[in-house]
Structure formats: structure tokens, C-alpha cells
Amino acid sequence: VPTEPLTLVFSGSAVGAEGAVFDRQLAAFEGRNPSWRVVRHPTPDAADQRHHLYVQWLNAGARTPDVLQLDVVWTPEFAAAGWIRPLDELEPEAGDFFPQVLQADRLDGRLYALPLFVDVGMLYYRRDLMPDPPGDLTELAERGRALVAAGRTRYGFVWQGARYEGLVTVFLEHLTAFGGRLLDERGNVRLDEPPALRALEFMRDSVDSGLVPAAALAWQEEAVRFAFQNGEAAFMRNWPYAYPLLADPARSRVAGRVAVTAFPAGPGGKPAAALGGARLAVNARSQHAVAAAALVRFLTASDQMIERAQMAGQYPARRSLYDDARLARALPGPPADVRAIVQRAVPRPVTPLYAELSAALQVQVHAALTGQKRPADALSEATAQMRVVLERGRAPSARPSTGGWIAAGLILLGVAAARLILLRRRRRRPRAADPSPASPDRAAAWVLLAPVLVVIAAVGLAPLLWTVWESLHRHDLRLPALGRPFAGLANYVELLGTTRFWTALFHTAFFTAVTVTAEIAIGLVLALALAHVSRARGFLRTTVLLPWVLPTVVAALVWQFMFADLGVVNRVLVGAGLAGRGPAWFAGPILAWIPLLLADIWKTTPFVALLLLAGRQSIDDRLYEAARTDGASPLRQFLHITWPLLRPSLLVVLVFRTLDAFRLFDLVYVLTGGGPGTATEPLALYTFTSLMQSLRFGYGSALSAVVFALTFGLALVYTRLLSAADAEVDR
Ligand code: GLC
Numbered sequence: 001v002p003t004e005p006l007t008l009v010f011s012g013s014a015v016g017a018e019g020a021v022f023d024r025q026l027a028a029f030e031g032r033n034p035s036w037r038v039v040r041h042p043t044p045d046a047a048d049q050r051h052h053l054y055v056q057w058l059n060a061g062a063r064t065p066d067v068l069q070l071d072v073v074w075t076p077e078f079a080a081a082g083w084i085r086p087l088d089e090l091e092p093e094a095g096d097f098f099p100q101v102l103q104a105d106r107l108d109g110r111l112y113a114l115p116l117f118v119d120v121g122m123l124y125y126r127r128d129l130m131p132d133p134p135g136d137l138t139e140l141a142e143r144g145r146a147l148v149a150a151g152r153t154r155y156g157f158v159w160q161g162a163r164y165e166g167l168v169t170v171f172l173e174h175l176t177a178f179g180g181r182l183l184d185e186r187g188n189v190r191l192d193e194p195p196a197l198r199a200l201e202f203m204r205d206s207v208d209s210g211l212v213p214a215a216a217l218a219w220q221e222e223a224v225r226f227a228f229q230n231g232e233a234a235f236m237r238n239w240p241y242a243y244p245l246l247a248d249p250a251r252s253r254v255a256g257r258v259a260v261t262a263f264p265a266g267p268g269g270k271p272a273a274a275l276g277g278a279r280l281a282v283n284a285r286s287q288h289a290v291a292a293a294a295l296v297r298f299l300t301a302s303d304q305m306i307e308r309a310q311m312a313g314q315y316p317a318r319r320s321l322y323d324d325a326r327l328a329r330a331l332p333g334p335p336a337d338v339r340a341i342v343q344r345a346v347p348r349p350v351t352p353l354y355a356e357l358s359a360a361l362q363v364q365v366h367a368a369l370t371g372q373k374r375p376a377d378a379l380s381e382a383t384a385q386m387r388v389v390l391e392r393g394r395a396p397s398a399r400p401s402t403g404g405w406i407a408a409g410l411i412l413l414g415v416a417a418a419r420l421i422l423l424r425r426r427r428r429r430p431r432a433a434d435p436s437p438a439s440p441d442r443a444a445a446w447v448l449l450a451p452v453l454v455v456i457a458a459v460g461l462a463p464l465l466w467t468v469w470e471s472l473h474r475h476d477l478r479l480p481a482l483g484r485p486f487a488g489l490a491n492y493v494e495l496l497g498t499t500r501f502w503t504a505l506f507h508t509a510f511f512t513a514v515t516v517t518a519e520i521a522i523g524l525v526l527a528l529a530l531a532h533v534s535r536a537r538g539f540l541r542t543t544v545l546l547p548w549v550l551p552t553v554v555a556a557l558v559w560q561f562m563f564a565d566l567g568v569v570n571r572v573l574v575g576a577g578l579a580g581r582g583p584a585w586f587a588g589p590i591l592a593w594i595p596l597l598l599a600d601i602w603k604t605t606p607f608v609a610l611l612l613l614a615g616r617q618s619i620d621d622r623l624y625e626a627a628r629t630d631g632a633s634p635l636r637q638f639l640h641i642t643w644p645l646l647r648p649s650l651l652v653v654l655v656f657r658t659l660d661a662f663r664l665f666d667l668v669y670v671l672t673g674g675g676p677g678t679a680t681e682p683l684a685l686y687t688f689t690s691l692m693q694s695l696r697f698g699y700g701s702a703l704s705a706v707v708f709a710l711t712f713g714l715a716l717v718y719t720r721l722l723s724a725a726d727a728e729v730d731r
Contacts, residue, residue: 005034008291011041012069013050013278015221016241017312025307029298036291046220047071047165051355052692058083058283059477066286067295070113071165072104072277072347073354079107080352081477081695084281086110089293093300096318098342104350105279112281114300115317117308119276120345121173121263124228124236124246128257129153137177137202137266140235144211147234156211158224159237161587163366163675166220168348168358169274170237171365173263174199176272176346182361183349187390191361192383195268200368200375202266207369214584215565217369217676229254237263239276243332244313260332262341275345277317306330315342352478353393356694360385367677370587393479464708471701478695491702500678501703504686511682512661515600519657520650522601523608528642530609531616541610548606556670559599560586589679592672596680600667604660608653615649616642648722655718662711683707 012022019042026038041064043050054068058078070078078084091111094102098118105113123140125133129147134140144156160166175181180195190196206212216224221238228236229246231253236242240260249255262271280299282292298304302324305316309330315338321327322339331338349357361382368378474487495501526544533540547555562568563585570582585591619641627637665684668674674681674689687707691700 003035005030005037006288006291008036008038008066008288008295009041009064010038010067010069010295011043011054011065013045014042015045016245018241018314021308021311024311025299025304029295032298033291033294038295041065043069045222048693051165052688054078055692055695058285061285063283063285063287066283066288066292068281068283069116069278070281072101072115072119072275072279073165073350073358075105075113075279075281076107076350076352077355077478077695078281079110079112080480082480083284084112085284085286085289086112087114087282087293087296090114090297093297096320098317098319100275100345100347101277101317101342104275104347106350107352113279114296116278116280116300117305117314118317118342118345119239119241119278120273120315120341121169121237121276122240122260122273122341123263124238124242124258124260126153126234126254126257127259128254129234133259133261134235134264136264137174140264141202141206141209141211144234145209148210153232153234155213155216155227155233157206157235157237158216158219158227158233159212160220160224161207161212161217161366161369162220163362163673163677164220165358165362167365168361169276171199171203171361172274172346172348173237173272174203174266177264177266177269178202179266179269181346187349189383189386189390191379191386196379197376198268199266200365200379203365204369204375208371213565214370214587217366217584218564218586240313240315240332242313244311271344273341273345275342275347277314351393353389355478356389356696357386359689359693360389363677366675367679370589370676370679372589372677372679392476467701467708468705470697471699471705473698475698475701476696484698487698491699492706494699495702495706500681500686501683503678504681504683507680508662508664508682508684511597511600511664512658514597515604515661516654516657518597518601519605519608520653522605523612523653524650526605526609527612527616528638530613541613544609545606547603550603552603552666553670555599555603556667559595559602560671563595586672587676589676592676592680596668596671599671600661600664603667604657608657611653611656612646612649615646619645651718651722655715655722658714658718659711662714663707683710 010022010026012018014022019040022040026040030036030038043053051071051074054070054074057065058081068084070084075084079086088111094111094114097115101115101118102111105111105115123133129152130143134143140157147153148156159170161170172182175196178195178199180193180199181190184190203212207214207217213227216227219227221242224236224238225242225245227233228238228242229252243258243260246252246258247255252258263273265271280296282289282296286292300317302316302318302321305318305321306324306326308314309316309321309327313330313332315331316322316327319339322335327335348354351357364373364378364382364385367373368375373381471491472487472489473484474482474490475484476482530537530540530544550558563570565582565584567582569585570579573579573582583591585595623641623645624637627641632640663684664682665688668680668682668685669688672680674685678686683703684707687700687703690696690703694700
């Protein structure tokens, strides 16, 4: 009996030609295994975003994807969290892989993934602008600046400068080029040493002197490639995938004029490439573990690696293939040279705590590059933070601190006191005519309410209580050996002592204050204007509402394009002669607020206007007629009729908007990612990062609880105000 094939779900990235390679190879797998069908789930290009997505799926216990494409730095983390299966059955195949590449796929000696391809950071240069590659970084900088000064290229050097994983790899290359290192053999952080400072200062000078455009401080791989591919830069740092794309005359303006070489050494160091690349792992919950492992074996086999190199330019992770004649035609240089570069490549620390180390480094390096901190300060801050992270990983168990207990006691006392005061007040107040407790109406009311209350308890209260409970524990998915000890208020104490928390709180309050004020002011004007139009009212209203209808993510992307380096805003500024070259909006700690605030105001004002319009229309027009007959000026009409009668609507708007703005997340996540550094990071984003990037569930839950308490407090104040306003209207 022919049976339906079973389905395996595969998820991978699709940068450059990667997606096409996967489609071809998955089809080949299906051809050989007719009882299986493989569905490909595309995931975001950006390493960090793919990481967050996987964390959400796997932490929720999803059974698919069965096979996951992981970045080289994630395997230990995912293995520690128990999300991926050990692949003992693939151990025999592992012999041919580069040892330091395979190293990253082990946790406590056990194999959890197989390398799919290796990435090494390479230097691309324009052969039409120079006959040979620069000897070292100093020469690179001199040539780049000279070419820019001579007007032969727009940018000297472009690299991945956004605050994300890619920046860490670029920094690592500079660091090695200047003779520095992240950690020593014993795992101690080494960023407070002179070579690290020289490396970061070199990067900062590169930006300050115009060798690297400030706009690049918001660029990831693809944005960097586009700049180079469009002929705008003399040098580019990027991964191997870019090579075939640059060589393709159908899309590249520099086809035939590009060469690739190793990332050069700086004074006192050696040429260095950061070791990157992808591997395949099997979801621990997959229901098709055997087939999934077979797919991993197939995709990491020699033939597939050669094909991947030919089609997508990605270097094989198997040593023997560098002697294969088929590979020679796929590589930009002699295979032996490429193999040597891979063998020398510098790995990032192999530890389940990597994501948090990287996050600390990303923020500090970015803050230095965007001029918010001196490189020396940024490095000592990064060193301190990374030491804390590593220390935390070593600590045998977490004792709830004494401070934690005292704080817990004080908070409980405070809550009890507040409760007492409230009860007393209420007793003093005369009761309104209340149906007697035993009345049948009251019982019926409870019965009718019961289903809703159950739903609210299940979807609102239970998760909330769970979060609070979680926040009292030290629960770190990357450190399963530590268990989940009770920690009292230690998480809260830590949070209150963290500058990043207070800054995020300030950002949230600032954003809320500015946007809500502006939205209400503009919304009011719009509403009153709309109330006066009689023709085409429906059409106008719909048009006004359009921005609000757009999904926030889409709106955020639109604003990102508008404020990009060559976006419409900069074109207008330059066209009007207001700026020689538009500013790099997303690289300025203050500038970055402008698109953020504008986007929110643009998007949400219509909603405010519509609510206020409804309020305005409920005001009886005869009041205005009477006022006009009495000779009242429009201003007086506004002050004495519109304003007081519109107050309840205004309050409703205020409540909605404040609470919404306070939870700001999606807009900023897409638009600025909270950067540069953490200059636009609100509380909700900080919480998300702690949960999804650092996997610190206890600490992240404490942050969520604080966000909840703050919004809830605000909501209480507002409901008070609202009922007062209602009472006033009733009078
Ligand atoms: C590439 C590399 C990966 C690195 C990432 C950073 O995908 O393969 O290892 O972390 O770029 O953006």
C-alpha cells in the first residue's frame, strides 16, 4: 500500500544563494528517500534574530523544526539548555572536519552538531583601484583615505558595524590584527590590555576620519555587500558568500574588478579571520530523530559541500575537500591558501555563556564607535561585565542575598500598610446603594461573569503569577548544572543596581512623555478640523487612519528606509543644501531618537484623532449655536464647551496611549534595535534581551514583573482619574 510520505521540517538561513542551494539539496534528499518530504522554513538573515526566534520555538517545546541550522557560537548554549540532541551516531563521520571547527560543536566532550560550512572574515578589495592588496591595516587605511580624498570612491572601507554578532567578529579580527585576544588559555578576559585598546581606537579612528562611513554602524552583512557591490567602497570586510555574488555581472557593478585576500595584520599582530559558519543540529523534541540525523549526514557530506561552495561560495568544513579538483574552480584563490586561512582562523569563546559575553561586548564596542564612550572606558566596562558573566557561570549555587531578604520584607510591609490605609478610608466613606449581598441579581451576575473570570485567570493571572514565582529563582537555561535555586529577591536587587535598567526606564518614560503629548496635541487639532469638514468626510477619515492600519513592523521598516544613509530624508537635506552629506541617523545616540519618535507619532496620531473625533461628535451642536448667538469667540467656545466636554475622551486616550507607549517594543526592535549602544533601549526591549538573548529566565522575569507593576500602577492611577471624570460629567 503506498503511504503518504512523512514530513521533516528544516530551518536554515538564505543569505545570498544559500536558499537556492538548500532547495536543490533537500529535493535531492527527497529523491533518495521517497518516504520523506522536507519542508524548508526560512529564517531571518541576521544571526541574532535567528537566535531569538529559535529560542522562542525551542523554549516553548516545539517539535519542529526537526533540523536546525545553528551559528557556530550557539551549539554549547543550545546543548546546555537541552534543546538539541547529542549526535553520537554521527561521531564516526566527524574525523574529516577541521578540529577547531568541530570543537565548537561539543559540550562536555559530546557531539551535538555537524559543521555545514565554515565562514572566515575576508578582505575584499577593488583591483581597478589598486594593483595589489595592502600589506597591513595601516596601509589599508592610508590607501582608503587617499582614494576617498581623490573622489575615486565614496567610502574607503566598509564593515559590519551594527550592534549585533557580526560586530563582534569584526572587532575580533581587529583585535587579533593588533596582537590582542578576548580570553586567555585559562578563560580570563583580556580586553583591558593595550592591544585591545589600540584595536578599538583604530576602529574608532576609521569612523571618525571618514575611512569607514558612520552609516556602516547600522549595517549588517548584506548592507555592507550592497555598498561594495554598487561600487561605493575600496575595501570590504565580509564572509566568503559575497564572492560569487560580486562576480555576477547581472547584479554587480564591480564584477571582474574584485579580489579577495586574508584580513591583514596591524602593527604588532598577525593577519586574522574570525571563525564563523553554520552547523546542523537535531531538535531534542523532534519526533523523527533518525530521519533528521540522516538529513544532517546528507547535507554535510562531501558532494553537498562542494556544491555549496560552487553555488554559494561557502567554504567546506572538511579538510580533505581542499585537495579536490572540483573545489579549485569554486574558490577565489588557491585552495591551499584558503585552507591555511581557515586553519588560522580565530574562534569565539566556546561556552554556553557566549551569547551574554557577546551582548556585553557588542554594546560596549558600539558605544565606543558611536562616540558615546571613550574606547578605554568601553573596554574596561566590557571586561568587568564579561568577568561577572563568567563568574556567575562558575558560582556553585545562588544563595538569596541578605539584601534580598531585607528588601523582600520591606516591600511586604509596604504593601500591607498601603492595604490597611485603603481599607480604613473605604470604611469611612458611606456606601453607595448596593444591592444586598444576598440579592438574586448579585448571584446571577457572578454566574454570568464566571466564564470570563476563568478565562482571565487562565490567560492573565496564571502566567503573571508564574512569572513572579520564576523571578524569585535563579533560573538560567545556559547553566542547567546550577538547577533552579530559590533566590529571594536577588534578581530584583541585581536589577536595581544595574545602570542599564535605570537608563531603559528613563528611555521608556521619555518616549512615553514625548509621543503621548505630541499625539494628543496633533490628534486634537486633527479631530477638530475633521469635525468641521462636511464634504468627503468618510474619505478623509479613512485616509487619516491609514498609518494606524499599517502593521508596526512594516511602518518601522519604512521609516528605517527613509532615514537610511541614502534614504529620502538625507536626499532632501542634501538637495536643499542643508547638509553636505546627510547624517548617519542610526549611529547618533540623540539623532536615533528622531526617526523613532516621528514614526510613533506618525503612526498613532490618527488613532488618537479618531477617538477624539468621536468625543467631539457627541457634543450637542446646539451648545455651540447658543454660544455663537451670545457672541462667544471660537477660543471661548473651545475653552468653555469643547475642552470640558472632551475631557473624558481625552482621558481615555491618555490611558490607552500611555500604557501602550510604556510597553514600547516592536517599533524600536525593528527601527533602532535599541541602539546605538543602548541609547534608545526601552524596558521591554531590555527584558526581551535578558530573556531571549541571555536566556536568564529568573532575571528576565524580574524585569517583566517590574514592567508589569509599573504599567499596572499607571493603569490604577488612570482609572481613578477616569471615574472622577465620569462623576464630574454625571453631575
Ligand atoms: C555569519 C557567520 C557567523 C557569524 C555571523 C555574524 O553568519 O557564519 O558565524 O556569527 O555571520 O553576523
